[in-house]
Amino acid sequence: MALEKVFNNRILLADLTTGKCEERELGDKLAREQLGGAALNLELLRRFPEGEPLVIGTGLLTSTFCPGAGVGVVTAKSPRSGLVVHHPFIGMIGIELKLSGFDFIVVRGRSEKPVRLWLHDELAEVSPAGEVKELGTNQVTGRIRDEYGDMNIHAFQVGPAGAAGSPLAMISESCFGGYDRAGLGLALAEKGLYALVVRGLGNLEVADGFFPESAKLMQETAQSLKGKTGIKEILRLWAKEDSFLPALEKVTHRHSACYSCPFPCRTFGFLREDPARKLETDASNPGCLLIDPQGVLALSFLGNDYPHVYEHCTQLGVDPAAVGLMLKAEGIGDKEAADKRIEALVKEKKDLINSNQNNFHGVTPWPDGGDLSAALVQAAGVFSNGIPPAVLPLSTPPFSLPSDPVEKAALVLERTALGLILGVCPLLLLSTPVITPARLATLVKLATEWDGIGEEELKAKAKSLIGQTLKLAAPREAISEGLKPAGFDAAWAGLKKRYVEG
């Protein structure tokens, strides 16, 4: 089996109590059984249960030429919901992690002082991170890059919100926020781990035939999403009207895509410079990258101020979607009032439950469109709720969707699961049906030369991941009544039967 074309064969056990790191071989057997990403993370949680572990892993195809293959996954118990959740980190961190020489990291124990885990060139160092409590994520990222001398260093970090013990603290991908709705930022802060810093200069061999097959799939994927650019494409599907658009267009400088992805769904907003500027900016920090559609939507009621408030949330490392719900409920209407109130919410350690906001197990909901299948996906709580809980009808050809809400929810859950096992962006998988399990299986077969691997095994693994994760925690019944559309209870029972009891 050609493990060297997909993995480094290296698991890192990082004990924050002792500050020591130990390496273990990943091995063909474990990789073949669990494939990678969230599924392998879960297995490592089981194998190394001491010290309240949190597992950070890469997908089987992460950092290959497969479209969207830049994803890594954190698997841990959410401080907000108490449930085990799989949270994707997208952007460049997944590929930097894999090419730093580490496939999976089991973080255990707790450091008394703030530390960072620095991974580079198959070397792992636990070092002090004392500055983080006062500095925003942008400043910390800048300092780390200055210290180590490379602007391509990425930090998966906890901001001041995590340092303050806020349940709304989220893991921030460098200074750009992320999709963490599970409060994993607080989980990391409670362990004393304030940043995972990665730089990947390694490489993986490319299997024969892999590149042409990936290139073909990439072309077809790009064709299916032709003309779609920017976060507005996703916002439009959820917003009741386009009222968010003028503020966004006012600041839009450019759109960007993640590693190996043909869909540039991230929008960089210039907040302190003219967005029409094409030359290299003089400002060290001209604006922010808008990557989190749920967060942007929740703050869009602030009109022209929302991009600034969104940036403030990413600097603090606080869930902008939860913050948006709370600010709106309190009648906050402008940037100054919002900024003050956000700082207070962090200090007061407010969350959705003690703020009497609708929530799925303490986790921020998407705007309620009355769609039963979207409610089911969120109720399952298996994946970070920052990922849209529905197919995004952006592509040509479109998805062929089942009418039954349980089947529809299953489609979303299983495509997301597949993405997080293989390390392929779930947003991309939910945006176009072109990347099928069969096409992914072809790529896996080419890369690994595994006997017998095919579409059915991938689908079964995705289903198994959902089922095993659902079984892991207390009954997932803590859902606000206001988030249960008509028919919810019966449909929820149907979903559980499919994965847990079936």
Place this chain on the structure above:
Amino acid sequence: MGEGTAHSWTWWVEFFEKIGFYHQQYLDEENFAFRLGGVDFLCLSGGDTFAIAQGLGQAGARALGEFFSGDKVYLGSCAGAYLPLHSSQEPLHRFNFLSIPVANIVPDPPPGLEFSPRTMIPYGNRYLVHPVRGEVVLRPRISYPEPTVVAPLFGGPPFALGGDADGFRSRALYQDFTPRTSFPAGPELARRVVQGKEAVIEARIGPSTLFLLGPHLEHPRFPSANQFLFRLLQPFFNRLPETVPAGPGPEESSPALLREIKKELSRSRFTVQSLTQLSLSFEIGRKLYEPEKIAELLEFAWKRIRKFEPGSGLPVAAGETLRAQAVRLRESLEDFRTAVRGGEEAAGIMLKSLRAAKRFLAGFLPLYHRWGCLEEARI
């Protein structure tokens, strides 16, 4: 690997590693004169021939003359092929060992060719031109199973011998080009200056044999060129001492030291990677220097330091020296980065970093060849 050389000397290191020969020394202008006597094969690769000659000086020229008086082998590729040729230009005139004309010294600058170290430089009252860059197709002129060999040409000479002469044998001709050849002033000039000329010459000085290679037959990404080079040198390989076997590790070794060196080297790698993204280029003497050249040297070291078995180490004394060199290398690269960011003059600091990288490799490679994970010969 001294003044004037860039990174292509590592290609010779890798070529000899491929044939299973690890007993190597790395000479610069400081140790060239007194260590050359103990060497059987001298390889000199690419760079700025003028700067190389300047660095070696009179003492180096004298040492080279003594080297040729023994029964030795000289392998000169690119700049190394120009060095022993007769020249009226200072300081090359100290190295007038062979009278072989080259075809790329022209009386007038050809139209369409810009003045730059890579394409054309003044040479006395004439001009040294490089109308071809990249792949070239060679026709072997020895008994060889393949009709052609592909190799890269980066400024090395086309010789104008016009066939075998007394003491000189033509071993390959420039036959053709490939779709990956670039012509800075168009293909017509390339055909006139290069095509049909000698690419490889075997010469004698006293009992010594010199191989002058216009293209880099030793380049690691051209296996057919390596095979041809191996065939050329095969009659001389009985002179190579027995390969020094690798490990077990030294009796007193320090894995922690090896790890510290890896950390320093890793930090140097990504500091220089960040510099390579800035499109920096410095014209120093008659050569262009870029951070990419330092990056190549560090990658060369990195590929090899990774091969040490997990848990193995380096002998303590040598390891401490190497660690100090690794720290100096990292610090010089950080100074380079600081200078670039501050808009300061950085050419001198860049050269300092290049020297530090070469010194690190000169210290590391013998340890790697002795204690690192060695591979089976591949040629």
